[in-house]
Amino acid sequence: MAAAMDPGEEHTRFIEWAQSHGVDINGIAPAKFKDRGMGIVAASDIKKGEQIVHVRNTSLITVAQHAIQALKFPTKTSIHARLAAYLALHYADEDCQHQPWREVWPSQDEFIHILPLHWSRKLQDLLPHAATVLLTAQRSNLERDFVNIHAIHPSIPKVLFTYTWLIVNTRTFYWEYPDLPNAHPRLPKKRQQLTADDCYAMCPFMDYFNHSDKGCDPKADAKGYSVTADRAYKAGEEVYVSYGSHSNDFLLVEYGFILDTNGCDSLPLDHLILSQLSSEQAEILREDGFYGSYTLSPTTPTICHRTQAVVRLLTLPSRRYTAFVSGTDEGVGDQGKVNGYVVGLLVKYERQIMEIMEEVEELKAGGEVKTAQKDTLLRRWKQVQSIVKTSIDALSS
Ligand SMILES: C[S@@+](CC[C@H](N)C(=O)[O-])C[C@H]1O[C@@H](n2cnc3c(N)ncnc32)[C@H](O)[C@@H]1O
Numbered sequence: 001m002a003a004a005m006d007p008g009e010e011h012t013r014f015i016e017w018a019q020s021h022g023v024d025i026n027g028i029a030p031a032k033f034k035d036r037g038m039g040i041v042a043a044s045d046i047k048k049g050e051q052i053v054h055v056r057n058t059s060l061i062t063v064a065q066h067a068i069q070a071l072k073f074p075t076k077t078s079i080h081a082r083l084a085a086y087l088a089l090h091y092a093d094e095d096c097q098h099q100p101w102r103e104v105w106p107s108q109d110e111f112i113h114i115l116p117l118h119w120s121r122k123l124q125d126l127l128p129h130a131a132t133v134l135l136t137a138q139r140s141n142l143e144r145d146f147v148n149i150h151a152i153h154p155s156i157p158k159v160l161f162t163y164t165w166l167i168v169n170t171r172t173f174y175w176e177y178p179d180l181p182n183a184h185p186r187l188p189k190k191r192q193q194l195t196a197d198d199c200y201a202m203c204p205f206m207d208y209f210n211h212s213d214k215g216c217d218p219k220a221d222a223k224g225y226s227v228t229a230d231r232a233y234k235a236g237e238e239v240y241v242s243y244g245s246h247s248n249d250f251l252l253v254e255y256g257f258i259l260d261t262n263g264c265d266s267l268p269l270d271h272l273i274l275s276q277l278s279s280e281q282a283e284i285l286r287e288d289g290f291y292g293s294y295t296l297s298p299t300t301p302t303i304c305h306r307t308q309a310v311v312r313l314l315t316l317p318s319r320r321y322t323a324f325v326s327g328t329d330e331g332v333g334d335q336g337k338v339n340g341y342v343v344g345l346l347v348k349y350e351r352q353i354m355e356i357m358e359e360v361e362e363l364k365a366g367g368e369v370k371t372a373q374k375d376t377l378l379r380r381w382k383q384v385q386s387i388v389k390t391s392i393d394a395l396s397s
Pocket residue numbers: 035036037038039104105106114170171206207208209210211212254255256257258259
C-alpha cells in the first residue's frame with residue numbers, strides 16, 4: 001500500500017513537539033495511508049535489532065501524574081475512565097500541554113465510520129457472535145465508566161466522554177506502573193490493586209504504529225517505552241507493532257479493522273455448542289472446569305482441548321469422557337466421532353452464514369449504513385465462511 005511520506009503540517013508540528021518531549025526517533029517517520037489513517041514507515045533502511053524509537057516515561061500520560069491524581073476520582077473508577085475523563089476535561093483547552101499530540105488523533109467522525117460501537121443497530125445485529133459478545137462488554141464498560149465519571153464531573157457530555165474513552169481504548173499501551181522516579185508517592189501502594197485491565201498509558205508517537213500479527217514487540221521498562229526492529233526494513237516499508245495475539249473479531253470491535261491474514265484468528269464455537277448441553281451436562285462441565293471458551297484454530301484446523309472434552313461428553317458414554325478429561329486416555333480412538341460431530345455443527349453454521357451474508361449484501365449503503373462499514377462486515381463474514389469451509393474439509397478427511 002502506497003503511503004504519503006509527508007502527511008501534513010500538524011504531523012510535522014507534532015514530531016517537533018515529540019522530539020522536545022523525550023521521544024527519540026531513529027530512521028522512521030509517520031505516513032498517511034489510504035485505508036488505515038496514519039502509520040509508521042522506515043525513512044531509511046533499518047537493520048534487524050536497531051532501536052527505532054524510545055519514549056521517556058515522563059512523556060507518558062498515566063494516572064500516576066499529579067494532574068490526574070488531583071482530580072480525586074473515587075477508588076472504584078477504572079484507569080480507562082480516569083484517562084478518558086482527564087482528556088475530556090482538557091478537550092477545549094487550546095493551551096493544553098498535549099495540544100500538538102491531540103491534533104494528530106483521529107476525529108470523532110473517523111471513529112463513527114470504523115468502530116462497531118457507532119454502527120447502526122441493523123449492522124450491529126449482523127456481527128459474528130464473538131464480535132457481538134465483545135461489543136456488549138465494551139458498551140457496558142463504557143456505560144459503567146460514564147456513570148462513575150458523570151457523578152463527579154457532570155459537565156462532561158456523554159458524546160465527548162465516548163470519544164475520549166475510545167481514544168484511550170485504541171491508543172494506549174500496556175504499562176505496569178513501575179515505581180517511576182516522578183510518580184506520585186502513593187502509587188506503589190496502589191499498584192498492588194491494579195489488574196491487567198488497569199495497566200494503561202498513553203504514549204506519544206508510539207500510538208502512530210499500526211498493528212500486525214507479526215510486528216515489532218513494544219517494550220516497557222521503568223525508563224519508558226521502546227521499539228526495536230523485529231527484522232530488516234527497506235526505506236518506505238511500513239513498520240508495524242503487534243498489539244497482542246488478537247482475533248479479527250477483537251480487532252474489529254476494539255480497533256475498527258480486520259487483518260486480511262491473521263495467524264491469531266480463531267473461530268469461537270460457544271454459540272454452536274452451549275445450546276446443545278442439557279443442564280446436567282453443563283453442571284458437569286462447570287465442575288470439571290470445561291464450560292465454555294470452545295474454539296477452532298483456523299491455520300491447521302484444530303479443535304481445542306476444551307472442545308474435545310465437551311464433544312466427548314455430548315457424544316460418548318460418560319466413562320470415556322471422564323477418562324479423557326482425567327488424562328488416563330488421550331481419546332485417539334474416539335477422534336473420528338468427535339470430528340464428525342463438529343463437522344455436523346459447522347455444516348449447519350455454514351448455512352446460517354450464507355443467509356447472514358445475503359442480509360448484509362441487501363443492506364442499502366448510504367444514510368445510517370456506511371459503505372466502508374458494510375464492506376468490513378462482509379469481509380469478516382467471508383473470512384468466517386472460509387475458516388468454516390476449510391475446517392469442514394480438514395475434519396472430514
Ligand atoms: C494506535 S492507532 C494507530 C495509528 C492510527 N492508524 C492513526 O491514524 O492514528 C490504532 C488505530 O489504527 C488503525 N489500525 C491499526 N492497525 C491497523 C491495520 N493493520 N489495518 C487497518 N487499520 C489499522 C485502527 O483504526 C486502530 O484503531
